[in-house]
Amino acid sequence: MNYYYKMSAAEAARALQNKEITSKELTESVLERIEEVEEDIRGFVTLLDGDEVLLEAEKIDQARVSGEPLPHLAGIPMALKDNLCTRGVPTTCASKMLQSYCPPYDACVVEKLKESRTILMGKANMDEFAMGSSTENSAFFTTRNPWDTTRVPGGSSGGSAALVAAGEVFFALGSDTGGSVRQPASFCGVVGLKPTYGLVSRFGLIAFASSLDQIGPLTRDVRDCAMVMEIIAGHDPRDSTSAPKEKEKYTEYLGRDIKGFKVALPRDCFTEGLDAEVKKVVMGAVGKCTALGIEVEDVSMPHMQYAFPAYYIVSTSEAFSNLARYDGVQYGYRADGAGNFVSLYKKTRSGGFGQEVKKRIMLGTYFLSSGYYDAYYLQSLKARTQIREELQKVFRDYDFIVTPTSPTVAFQVGEKGDDPLTMSLSDIYTIIANLAGVPAISIPCGFVGGMPVGLQVMGRPFEEGRIFQFCYALECLLGVRNQLPETGVKRGGTVV
Amino acid sequence: MNISRKEVGDVASPAGLDLAPEEKEKIFQQFNVILDYINRLKELNLAGVKPTTHVLQLKNVFRKDRSEKREEKLPAEVLKEAPDKAGGLFKVPPVIKEEG
Numbered sequence: 001m002n003y004y005y006k007m008s009a010a011e012a013a014r015a016l017q018n019k020e021i022t023s024k025e026l027t028e029s030v031l032e033r034i035e036e037v038e039e040d041i042r043g044f045v046t047l048l049d050g051d052e053v054l055l056e057a058e059k060i061d062q063a064r065v066s067g068e069p070l071p072h073l074a075g076i077p078m079a080l081k082d083n084l085c086t087r088g089v090p091t092t093c094a095s096k097m098l099q100s101y102c103p104p105y106d107a108c109v110v111e112k113l114k115e116s117r118t119i120l121m122g123k124a125n126m127d128e129f130a131m132g133s134s135t136e137n138s139a140f141f142t143t144r145n146p147w148d149t150t151r152v153p154g155g156s157s158g159g160s161a162a163l164v165a166a167g168e169v170f171f172a173l174g175s176d177t178g179g180s181v182r183q184p185a186s187f188c189g190v191v192g193l194k195p196t197y198g199l200v201s202r203f204g205l206i207a208f209a210s211s212l213d214q215i216g217p218l219t220r221d222v223r224d225c226a227m228v229m230e231i232i233a234g235h236d237p238r239d240s241t242s243a244p245k246e247k248e249k250y251t252e253y254l255g256r257d258i259k260g261f262k263v264a265l266p267r268d269c270f271t272e273g274l275d276a277e278v279k280k281v282v283m284g285a286v287g288k289c290t291a292l293g294i295e296v297e298d299v300s301m302p303h304m305q306y307a308f309p310a311y312y313i314v315s316t317s318e319a320f321s322n323l324a325r326y327d328g329v330q331y332g333y334r335a336d337g338a339g340n341f342v343s344l345y346k347k348t349r350s351g352g353f354g355q356e357v358k359k360r361i362m363l364g365t366y367f368l369s370s371g372y373y374d375a376y377y378l379q380s381l382k383a384r385t386q387i388r389e390e391l392q393k394v395f396r397d398y399d400f401i402v403t404p405t406s407p408t409v410a411f412q413v414g415e416k417g418d419d420p421l422t423m424s425l426s427d428i429y430t431i432i433a434n435l436a437g438v439p440a441i442s443i444p445c446g447f448v449g450g451m452p453v454g455l456q457v458m459g460r461p462f463e464e465g466r467i468f469q470f471c472y473a474l475e476c477l478l479g480v481r482n483q484l485p486e487t488g489v490k491r492g493g494t495v496v
Numbered sequence: 497m498n499i500s501r502k503e504v505g506d507v508a509s510p511a512g513l514d515l516a517p518e519e520k521e522k523i524f525q526q527f528n529v530i531l532d533y534i535n536r537l538k539e540l541n542l543a544g545v546k547p548t549t550h551v552l553q554l555k556n557v558f559r560k561d562r563s564e565k566r567e568e569k570l571p572a573e574v575l576k577e578a579p580d581k582a583g584g585l586f587k588v589p590p591v592i593k594e595e596g
Contacts, residue, residue, distance in 0.1 A: 101577060102576075102577065104571070104573040104574050104577070197551050197552060198551075198552045198554075211549065211550050211551070237557065240554070240556070240557045241550070241552060241554065243552055243554070305536070306536065306537055306540060308533075309533060309534040309535075309536055309537040310537060312530065312533075312534055313534065313537075320511065324512065327512075328579060329578070329579075329586050329588055330574075330577065330578055330586055331577035331578060331579075332577070332579070333579070334579035334580065338589050339589060339590075340589050340590055340591070340593070341588055341589055341590065341591040343589075344588060344589050345512050346509075346512055346513060346514045347514065349512050349513055350513050350514045350515065353513075355519070355522070358511075358513055358515070358519070358523070359523050359526055359527075361511050361512075361513065362504070362507050362508065362511050362513065362523055362527070363527070363530065364511075365507045365510050365511040366499075366503075366507050366527075369507070369510065375538065376534070376537075378547060379537050379538065379540070379542060380537060381547030381548055381549060382540075382542035382545040382546070382547050382548075383537055383540060383542065384547070384548040385545050385546055385547060385548040386540070386542070386545060388548060388551065418522070418526070419529070420526045420529055420530050421529060421530065421533055436551065437551030437552065461551075
């Protein structure tokens, strides 16, 4: 058995380009790793046939041998969250509603990854319709955290994060509506970026809350993240909210001097609910920033406490509208025994959606209903304006806002039970970036009790390049990059 | 209590859901916890603040207004996803009640 799977995507790409290894060998290494750990991790909802995947790898190897120019990440195995449409490959949203759905088209990001000749290994587990923070809301099964399989990987892109951390793929894509890329990245010790709203096309991303959703990469380090963004960013006329911006060469920012950057530390994020040990690790990392010539100052963001309520109202209201399409007519699940059309609609939805999804649709319906619209929905949109302005004000004086990604490390499977708030509060620091549309990344910054801790860095809209520049330097300084659980995965807490 | 059992029940129909009694009870309990938390938004004086529906100030994107020739029947790869179909179309139960 070789250990090629332990390389970062950039390292693997370099080894491929130098013809030190072949894509077939790289893919075999990953397949062996999957064989070894997937039974315990359960990150894949759909795993593609190994022979077909190897065939694709061989084709890329042949192209390389014959001197054909290949994109940078050609031949690198990856995974996609199961809410990204893949032509001919099931796309379930981890829901009974779409269990048998095979899209007739590829999402924009999937097209781009195919053009880049990356190798799709399979589709990653998630909370149903991206509603949750642990993958426990998946209609199929719960994915486990590779650092400790009694714990959750976070969510909703928990499958994507776990697969990257376990060495089953080199990178993955997720989607982030309130922290769904960054929180699992933090829990699994990988890098996760939510790009600026509009930078990555949402065409072919199955919608949850359209004004908040963004697709983002989960990777082993900052360089890999920049490389994946170079593939997936850019304007797409098929998404009417796609920004008319061209993507940049993000990797060119890596290694540039970061002296003189100014960092804001919102003291409102370091109070109630933040685990003391997590705080210590994050503050330790922040302290090291000064060694890089970075100025760090406390700021106050009093509207932060209103972000979660505003998010909850906006996201459920948009979900109510987006999920109205699941009617049992054109695709997906249909309930038996409906005598008329209205009953078909209700029976299908009641049978096809899980508990959490139904609850959020119900909440959205309530917030939008006459009599409550002004008090809830309109009020949340106005609060969103204030939260956004508060952030803009901070960004006039500072380059970045730094916070913990999540108030705790990964929690135990089943620990949060049915309490609708404690679970969602693990996204308390991440949701403002979605409400304001700004880019935000989570990078590993240390460990508490053997579990990874994530540091969140938010930047100004479309300044992903500078975020990479800063985080690359920070990553070098902290020495926490591409760390996989050392001796394979833990089974029920014991190392095997 | 922020909301009554009846109010929660009333939301189910416009949400397009039929809920079993125990589901309804659970959602009722959770609604109250969530609304308790969310109601802090009402503390804010937001008179005169403009609502943000979208962070990008984009104009609507229109495609060119030109006629396109389309197949009358749905493409096979679209239709194959339908739970029920007939004659190249989606099949559904009666939408309008029959007389008598």
